[in-house]
Amino acid sequence: MKSGSSTTDAESRVALPHKVANMASPAVSPRADAESASDRLLADLKPRQAAIDDALGVWLARVTAGGPAAVHEATAYSLFAPGKRLRPLLAVLACEAVGGTLELALPSACAVEMIHTYSLIHDDLPAMDDDDLRRGQPTCHKKFGEALAILAGDALLTGAFQVLAEGYAPKTAAVSCLELAKGAGAVGMVGGQVIDLQAEGKVGGTPPEGLAALEDLHARKTGALFRSSLRLGVFAAQAERPQGADPQALAAADEYAAAFGLLFQVTDDLLDVESTADKAGKRVGKDAARGKLTYPGLLGIEESRRRASELGQTATAAAERLGSPLLAALAQYVVQRDR
Amino acid sequence: MKSGSSTTDAESRVALPHKVANMASPAVSPRADAESASDRLLADLKPRQAAIDDALGVWLARVTAGGPAAVHEATAYSLFAPGKRLRPLLAVLACEAVGGTLELALPSACAVEMIHTYSLIHDDLPAMDDDDLRRGQPTCHKKFGEALAILAGDALLTGAFQVLAEGYAPKTAAVSCLELAKGAGAVGMVGGQVIDLQAEGKVGGTPPEGLAALEDLHARKTGALFRSSLRLGVFAAQAERPQGADPQALAAADEYAAAFGLLFQVTDDLLDVESTADKAGKRVGKDAARGKLTYPGLLGIEESRRRASELGQTATAAAERLGSPLLAALAQYVVQRDR
Numbered sequence: 001m002k003s004g005s006s007t008t009d010a011e012s013r014v015a016l017p018h019k020v021a022n023m024a025s026p027a028v029s030p031r032a033d034a035e036s037a038s039d040r041l042l043a044d045l046k047p048r049q050a051a052i053d054d055a056l057g058v059w060l061a062r063v064t065a066g067g068p069a070a071v072h073e074a075t076a077y078s079l080f081a082p083g084k085r086l087r088p089l090l091a092v093l094a095c096e097a098v099g100g101t102l103e104l105a106l107p108s109a110c111a112v113e114m115i116h117t118y119s120l121i122h123d124d125l126p127a128m129d130d131d132d133l134r135r136g137q138p139t140c141h142k143k144f145g146e147a148l149a150i151l152a153g154d155a156l157l158t159g160a161f162q163v164l165a166e167g168y169a170p171k172t173a174a175v176s177c178l179e180l181a182k183g184a185g186a187v188g189m190v191g192g193q194v195i196d197l198q199a200e201g202k203v204g205g206t207p208p209e210g211l212a213a214l215e216d217l218h219a220r221k222t223g224a225l226f227r228s229s230l231r232l233g234v235f236a237a238q239a240e241r242p243q244g245a246d247p248q249a250l251a252a253a254d255e256y257a258a259a260f261g262l263l264f265q266v267t268d269d270l271l272d273v274e275s276t277a278d279k280a281g282k283r284v285g286k287d288a289a290r291g292k293l294t295y296p297g298l299l300g301i302e303e304s305r306r307r308a309s310e311l312g313q314t315a316t317a318a319a320e321r322l323g324s325p326l327l328a329a330l331a332q333y334v335v336q337r338d339r
Numbered sequence: 340m341k342s343g344s345s346t347t348d349a350e351s352r353v354a355l356p357h358k359v360a361n362m363a364s365p366a367v368s369p370r371a372d373a374e375s376a377s378d379r380l381l382a383d384l385k386p387r388q389a390a391i392d393d394a395l396g397v398w399l400a401r402v403t404a405g406g407p408a409a410v411h412e413a414t415a416y417s418l419f420a421p422g423k424r425l426r427p428l429l430a431v432l433a434c435e436a437v438g439g440t441l442e443l444a445l446p447s448a449c450a451v452e453m454i455h456t457y458s459l460i461h462d463d464l465p466a467m468d469d470d471d472l473r474r475g476q477p478t479c480h481k482k483f484g485e486a487l488a489i490l491a492g493d494a495l496l497t498g499a500f501q502v503l504a505e506g507y508a509p510k511t512a513a514v515s516c517l518e519l520a521k522g523a524g525a526v527g528m529v530g531g532q533v534i535d536l537q538a539e540g541k542v543g544g545t546p547p548e549g550l551a552a553l554e555d556l557h558a559r560k561t562g563a564l565f566r567s568s569l570r571l572g573v574f575a576a577q578a579e580r581p582q583g584a585d586p587q588a589l590a591a592a593d594e595y596a597a598a599f600g601l602l603f604q605v606t607d608d609l610l611d612v613e614s615t616a617d618k619a620g621k622r623v624g625k626d627a628a629r630g631k632l633t634y635p636g637l638l639g640i641e642e643s644r645r646r647a648s649e650l651g652q653t654a655t656a657a658a659e660r661l662g663s664p665l666l667a668a669l670a671q672y673v674v675q676r677d678r
Contacts, residue, residue: 063525067524072525150467154529158520174504185498185501186403194410203483203484
């Protein structure tokens with residue numbers, strides 16, 4: 001799977017003073033409007049990203065303490081490579097939207113980021129996508145060798161469940177472990193990855209064809225973990241209630257996740273054909289080179305942009321039902337992302 | 340990690356009628372005594388192994404249903420390769436010893452076998468132990484390619500937590516997920532595998548030296564999952580009680596697991612130097628060829644046998660404290676195993 005951006009957008013953007021100046025300008029163009037909305041979003045996300053990073057450090061230490069140093073080193077290397085923390089942010093924002101706090105969401109946030117990072121480590125392996133560069137630095141196996149990379153991935157995958165089981169009261173822990181296992185497992189993320197490799201001919205079976213198959217692929221490959229991220233956030237806030245989590249909140253979270261996941265993939269595909277390696281922090285244009293099934297390949301660039309805009313609107317509407325202006329802003333931000 | 344035997348001992352042995360005849364003989368030699376004790380044990384285990392296999396089929400179908408067929412095919416191939424079901428049996432016997440039933444233990448049993456099988460699949464990969472033969476058949480990556488083997492392992496690892504979270508009430512699910520994550524993770528099984536690869540020079544870091552380091556390695560590499568297997572069995576029986584699981588039962592389970600795990604490894608090492616590939620169902624003599632740290636290599640064969648006998652006694656005593664004649668018999672069986 002691909003992570004999209006490599007640098008921490010929040011950090012790089014909010015550090016530019018001229019953009020802050022733009023925000024104060026009385027006569028702003030639509031483009032400047034979008035920029036200032038982005039700036040506000042990123043400023044709102046920044047303290048949450050910092051809290052997520054802190055919590056990741058604490059939980060990773062807890063999961064690896066007493067084990068061989070090499071495991072901590074390799075897992076920390078990949079976990080703390082510059083990243084947007086998109087999935088943990090989804091968990092945090094969903095939790096906050098339904099009555100929880102940032103603090104309460106952190107174990108969920110860390111668990112989904114550990115799952116995401118493990119999937120990147122394994123996907124980058126020579127037998128899989130065979131990538132040398134990830135998040136702007138050598139991939140885990142390039143740095144530590146294949147054996148340790150495989151095991152670092154295994155440790156992060158396993159550790160994610162430790163974080164949930166240790167970080168929450170039993171009802172929340174149980175429902176969250178179940179959700180994460182389904183989202184990350186054979187039917188969800190791993191299943192999506194298998195279908196993706198079938199598309200590339202690296203795994204036997206019928207390669208997916210057409211838009212429905214492409215969207216099924218991405219619903220699993222990226223969408224399932226987005227969905228789990230949001231659901232875990234809702235569970236963190238509500239699963240201990242006698243009646244459990246609110247079904248309407250979960251339904252809105254699922255709708256957001258489905259649209260956001262596809263939106264993220266369309267824009268990722270678009271970036272792959274439009275971006276430069278410098279911005280993306282990884283090889284670009286490689287999808288086409290591999291004959292990989294993509295939105296631009298299937299729909300063309302213009303129609304893909306239209307699809308992104310449509311998905312952005314769907315996600316925004318779901319975010320509003322969930323009561324989260326930040327999730328709505330995040331969807332709009334992804335529509336406009338350039339890395 | 341190595342699984343030891345390849346054929347289902349229980350099935351192959353109890354099918355031999357002359358051994359059943361031996362059991363009825365009035366004048367039995369000590370050797371025949373041991374054989375008839377083995378036969379009785381294996382006859383007792385057989386219906387449990389059958390129930391475990393059935394449950395594995397049901398749970399694997401549940402974990403993979405709706406996912407790509409290739410994931411089910413590859414996971415089922417490795418999960419249903421002939422195996423002793425040792426870890427699931429430990430879970431079942433521990434559960435039964437402390438007031439639970441076979442039925443109650445089955446999700447735990449399936450979860451630990453899924454973890455064990457994933458670890459075999461990943462360990463056999465070319466970047467790890469690079470094995471072509473496992474449980475008497477081509478390894479997962481030989482059969483399905485490396486990419487699918489990596490993902491099949493990931494799916495089984497993830498699925499194990501789904502089985503626990505879906506198979507138990509919340510208190511049991513939460514405490515079991517935590518235990519399994521710790522036992523299988525960076526400090527437990529994965530940590531042991533990293534140390535093992537450091538011993539072989541495949542992972543950087545200080546290679547382990549001496550008996551204490553060897554036993555630390557195995558306490559993690561095989562012992563941690565044995566411990567989790569027994570603990571999960573105790574949790575299945577007792578975790579829903581208001582006071583949770585009995586600390587004395589857990590302590591006896593831990594003692595059994597520690598001794599049984601090392602015992603299993605000593606005998607595995609001894610088989611590697613003494614057995615034939617035909618019996619073991621995998622390459623033998625390979626440990627020495629790789630300069631791997633082993634008991635016979637460190638202590639010699641005779642002293643290793645003495646250590647096995649001593650560990651067998653420790654495990655037997657712990658089994659008696661736990662109230663399980665079958666766990667005691669199992670320890671004795673492992674002391675005498677020839678495959």
